[in-house]
Amino acid sequence: MPQEAWSDKRERQYEHIKESAEERGTSEDRAKEIAARTVNKNRAREGESDQASRTSTEDVSPQHRGGKRSHSGSQGRTKEQLYQDAKRQGVPGRSDMTKAELEREVGD
Structure with missing residues (x-):
């Protein structure tokens, strides 16, 4: 190709x-x-x-x-990627959040 x-x-x-x-x-x-x-x-x-x-x-x-990150479901994005998404969305308290908390806040 x-x-x-x-x-x-x-x-x-x-x-x-x-x-x-x-x-x-x-x-x-x-x-x-x-x-x-x-x-x-x-x-x-x-x-x-x-x-x-x-x-x-x-x-x-x-x-x-x-x-x-292939076939890893919700673990697909890194914490840094989730943090950057949260930053763009204006999520308060994002710097103190764990990866799981960031995933919940950011969603899909």
């Missing part, structure tokens, strides 16, 4: 990630999706794309995160 906008480096990165995922037993379609999402997120972090989500630019890199 390499894109025209991708550089040679990003094409190599895509192939490497896709092959690694397939070696771990991931289906080819899922491996392609993982590789494309990872490359696109890296492009956004480096300012190579036209659009970038806040998590693409402010969160840890996809390689470092490595699925730490």
Whole structure:
């Protein structure tokens, strides 16, 4: 699924990630999706794309995160992410709250 906008480096990165995922037993379609999402997120972090989500630019890199928050339900967001959401929503007392309290206050 390499894109025209991708550089040679990003094409190599895509192939490497896709092959690694397939070696771990991931289906080819899922491996392609993982590789494309990872490359696109890296492009956004480096300012190579036209659009970038806040998590693409402010969160840890996809390689470092490595699925730490996938399939983890309510534990998906970090305390820092919850705190930032609470700050945007103007939740009083947020700095003294635990992660569980922040989750309750911020909601989904």
